[in-house]
Amino acid sequence: MGMMMKEQVQKVIDEKINPMLGTHGGSCELVGVRSDKVVLVKLQGACGGCPSAMITLKGFVLEVLRESIPEVADVEAV
Numbered sequence: 001m002g003m004m005m006k007e008q009v010q011k012v013i014d015e016k017i018n019p020m021l022g023t024h025g026g027s028c029e030l031v032g033v034r035s036d037k038v039v040l041v042k043l044q045g046a047c048g049g050c051p052s053a054m055i056t057l058k059g060f061v062l063e064v065l066r067e068s069i070p071e072v073a074d075v076e077a078v
Contacts, residue, residue: 005069006033012068013041017061021047028061037073039065053077 010030018027026047031040041061043053050056054077062075 008069009039012065016064031078039075040078
């Protein structure tokens with residue numbers, strides 16, 4: 001896993017997730033990838049204080065990540 005997966009996750013965030021979140025005034029910053037393949041992110045901008053942030057995280061961010069990187073186990077906001 002290691003650096004390769006982190007680079008893959010960053011690419012998906014940059015190319016697929018942030019352009020979509022940006023349309024709502026938000027963004028997603030990669031904090032890290034744990035050894036158990038859980039991706040740690042920080043939701044920023046409008047997404048940071050949004051009541052629907054958990055839905056965005058699990059229903060959008062996780063799904064988009066898994067489309068490109070099936071081994072992603074989960075995503076957590078930190």
